[in-house]
Amino acid sequence: MTDEHGAQDELPAYAYALWHNYSATVNGYEQVEFPRLLGVYSSQSRAEEALTRSAKLPGFNGELRNVDDVDGLVIDRIEIDYASWGGGFFSHNSEGTEE
Numbered sequence: 001m002t003d004e005h006g007a008q009d010e011l012p013a014y015a016y017a018l019w020h021n022y023s024a025t026v027n028g029y030e031q032v033e034f035p036r037l038l039g040v041y042s043s044q045s046r047a048e049e050a051l052t053r054s055a056k057l058p059g060f061n062g063e064l065r066n067v068d069d070v071d072g073l074v075i076d077r078i079e080i081d082y083a084s085w086g087g088g089f090f091s092h093n094s095e096g097t098e099e
Helices: 046-056
Strands: 016-027 028-042 073-079
Touching: 016 046, 028 046, 046 073
Parallel strands: none
Antiparallel strands: 016 028, 016 073
């Protein structure tokens, strides 16, 4: 790929995002997801190294017992220069009707 000046673009085609997806009960009944972006990496192997390091930290390694969640660590491959959500946003009310 080239830019407007004809220079060759040397970015990788993909980035690798390391997330921690944590869910918790809110207001005593509602299960809510809390995704946290821990880092974005230029290769799968670098993201995996970061995941391994993160898994040893408090909150992931078993030291905090009931709040630990190493299973919530995930790597997503993201295509560079690509809009993955192009349809806008909508939601549903409590009756299931689109708002």
